[in-house]
Amino acid sequence: MTKSFPLLFILLWSSAFISGKEIVQNASPFAALAFRFGIVTIGFLVFAYFSNDKIFGKLKNIIESISTGILFHGIYLGGCWYAFSIGMPAAIVALIVTLQPILTNILSGPIFGEKISWKQWAGISLGFVGSVTVLGIDFGKEIPPLGLVATVLALFAITAGTLWQKKLSGNLALSVNNAYQAIGGCLFNLLLMFIFENAYINFTTSFILGMSHQIILVSFGAFTILMFLIKRGTVGKTTTLFFLVPPTSAVMAWIFLNEQLTFTDIIGFLITTVGVFIATRDKKNG
Template identity: 45%
Template sequence: MARLLPFIFVVLWASAFVSSKIIVADATPFAALTLRYLIVSAGFLIVAAIWRENLRAAPDDIGAAALIGVLFHGVSIGSVFFAVSVGLPAGIAALINSIHPILTSALAGPLLGERVSLRQWVGIVLGFGGVVVVLGLDVGANLPAAGVMAAIAGLFALSAATLWQRKRANRLSLTVTNFYQAAAAGLFHLAVMALIETPAITVTLPFVVSLGWQIVAISFGAFTILLILLKSGSASQTSALFFLVPPVSILMAWVLLGETLTTVDLIGLAIATIGVYLATRGTPAR
């Protein structure tokens, strides 16, 4: 089962892009995210009560979990929702986001003492190349500056959260960690919503199904798997899985939304898959 976790993670994470498209059609981004994370934090609080887990922890551990939650669930995810809402193509947002494994691997050495081998670097480069093939390089000159800056901010937040989570991976249980992260993210999105947004939600069946999917499959499923992977593997190995997300998202959009799938997309997916295989083999020396 443990060997299947990376594949399950990629499929679940990729589904977030497809479901996000449906959500923002019926709601402003930060209103939807506020609702999502307040429900998620309440869910983890209930799970902690059922399992009799103690939420008390050292203040620095709670603070670290909250900070990671703001970076991971708040800035990283919120920036993608915002960027797409102001007109940045989802593919360009995904391309910017896919630089995350390169940035994380470059910082994992000096910050965590992880060594990234030549084979893994080759895999990282191939993985990024596969993403570029799938998404293309025709980014155009009329991209919204606010969207680009938001996507870049999300990129750095994602890498920072990955590295910090890896560093403190064993300090709190998964349930307690998820609770504090989700609660902090919910408050973050609530604050952003109050500052920049006129919140609006139209309750439709597609909205309810998509939001429910993101709550159960992404927040409870994918993020828990990600925490497990960061506990058992290196930051650079785990982050390399993100190279598969844009190609798999395109496959899902083809199946679920009727979007176009080309031969070039399949070639890019194959290249990214080879890259991820190389980047995730072996354990870096520490």
């Protein structure tokens, strides 16, 4: 069962970009994220209660989980959604965030002693090239300075959050850890909402469906799998999976949103798949 988790993670995580479009059209970004993680907090706490997981652990562990939640759900997601809301081209945001596996692999060596072989670096390079091919970056578009700053902050946040989470894995039950992370994300986005935006949420059918998808499949599904993969595997190999997100999102947009899927997209998908396979396969297999 767990062998299918990487594939399931990619499918669920990539689908977030499909429903995200509906959400940002019906709500201000920080209000939507605060609402989302408020619901997610309740869900994980209920699950933890019925699973007999210890909810109140050491204060130090709770604060650490809340802090990683601020990095993942506050600065990373908040930065990306804010950038979208002020006109930052989605492809540029995706390109910058796609640097995360490279940055994580560079840092995982000195922090965790993970050794990255030349074959893995070759795979990582192919993964990045494939992602850029799919994104089809148009640098002629105007880039809002604040959007660029927000996206770069998002990149560093998800990198730091991933590395920190690897160090903290096992201190709290997974459901409890996720609950405190959601609390951190909710409170941080509430703070940003009050400071930076005229908050609004239009509870249209498309918003409700999109938010339900984000909560159930992405927060409860994909993010939980990500935390599991970070705990069980090397952080470098886990983050390399993110290279598959842009091409998978492109295929999903073609299927569900009727968006065009070009020959270039297909080539990029194939390049990325080969790269991720090379970067993540076990040494004993080659």
